[in-house]
Amino acid sequence: MENALQLLHQRRSIRKFTDQPVSEEQIRSMLSAAMAAPTAHNRQHWQFVVVSQRERLDQLSEVHQYAKMLKQATLCIAVCGDRTQTFWEQDCAAATQNILLAATGLGLGSVWLGIHPKPEAVQNVRRLLAIPEPYVPLCLIAIGHPAEEKPPAERYDEAKVHYEQW
DSSP: OHHHHHHHHHOOBOOOBOSOOOOHHHHHHHHHHHTTSOOGGGOOOEEEEEEOOHHHHHHHHHHSTTOGGGGTOSEEEEEEEETTSTTHHHHHHHHHHHHHHHHHHTTOEEEEEEOTTOHHHHHHHHHHHTOOTTEEEEEEEEEEOBSSOOOOOOOOOGGGOOSSOO
């Protein structure tokens, strides 16, 4: 249990990467972790687009205003959900968090890049990755071997905690 709590605090948004590729085994481990996330009614209506081709990573860095680090990252995973399903956003967010934690546990760096609900961002990514309806890209996750280190985060704030009522 202590290792799980340490992992939660070690996870940081990494935006600088080396050119070392992420292995197929690491990719599968992260996707397996994503699919272990809870979903409403266990529907698992998510889909994942794995991008490792340099040209496509560079294109993604151009269509998302906060994704410039994809020019360095060697991997990106787009987390997509079926918009016809209730709670798809929450389900995909849980899968995304699992990918981020798995990446940290594997010694990789990652950063969550939101897409939905911005219509222009959704359309740009949908077009570039050929994502069919009714699927919507919730986010991109830039992943790679980190070229920066950040200390564990401690953000606990008692002022944001309310017991029994607000």
